[in-house]
Amino acid sequence: GDSVTQMEGPVTLSEEAFLTINCTYTATGYPSLFWYVQYPGEGLQLLLKATKADDKGSNKGFEATYRKETTSFHLEKGSVQVSDSAVYFCALSPLNQAGTALIFGKGTTLSVSS
């Protein structure tokens, strides 16, 4: 079945460091891909998304490119801040139909220190 694999955390960085969180997927067809972020004690917020190959999603300095050839959707940010400390989830939506559930990776915890 469809699945998402994320790099294991936690990821610990200093402020202004470069961030990469790897995400690869297995899916039949052409899924949509998402990154969600969960700040401590809060719900999930959509960070960015891409719906077709070569699309680049971006938001708040974060970027991810839908790479069909490598089935990847890696999250990057050039300079992290302490406020970016959170759990990041890569997810896919396998079918373009109503009610399709998201399939999530296991999440990657990012901790940024000043």
Added chain:
Amino acid sequence: DTAVSQTPKYLVTQMGNDKSIKCEQNLGHDTMYWYKQDSKKFLKIMFSYNNKELIINETVPNRFSPKSPDKAHLNLHINSLELGDSAVYFCASSQYSGGPTDTQYFGPGTRLTVL
């Protein structure tokens, strides 16, 4: 204005009790979902409804029963609570438009603790 809201935010109860979690969305969406996040933060779909019709019903114990009185509400009732039900439950909604998959918007979560 909160787009997707859940009540209560925290729920502590004893084994064997029956409890409900409520979810409301004011986004005008047609589709709503319940997800469960376990202690390792892994998220998994439980149910989804489209226009009050059940679309997804994963292998969830039948002690869990979703109810959708209208498009804006999807409640989750749990009978005979067990220790293993302790988790964070997230409600979400989306608007299917027939194009690329629409974004799901999540509520703040309900942390259920069964003692």
